[in-house]
Amino acid sequence: MKKTLMLAAVLGVAVPFATWGGGAPENWATLCAKCHGAEGKGDTKIGAKLGCKDLSDAQVQAGLKDDGVAKAIKEGVKSAEGKSLMKPFNQLSDAEVQELVAYIRGFKK
């Protein structure tokens, strides 16, 4: 009985947290889509200019590692010449970054 109550209490706290805010889809739309496109295809004006890859492409996805994606979001992306292509998004929590990683995986065709 006590265990059931504990579980209910834990779930009661955890569920609102997990669904709090817009989560990855909203973060993607507000922070990332202007360059990477709504569906990650990189088919925006800025995306074309900066050379954004098509994140819905299976080959591009195969070349990405989850921790590499997380690192890109947290530390930004620089060109070979050291020019900043994508700024670091250090305002995002680790949980938000992980949600974005999963969201990006979902772009794969």
Ligand code: HEC
């Ligand atoms: C100013 C435009 C811009 C914005 C905004 C932007 N990116 Fe990027 N991003 C780039 C460019 C340019 C690259 C390098 C080319 C590529 O890999 O597509 C890149 C690369 C990436 C990569 C590939 C990293 C790798 O290891 O190859 C991921 C994943 C990514 N961005 C995710 C995001 C996420 C998530 C957001 C939002 C939180 C975001 N980007 C916002 C321009 C942007």
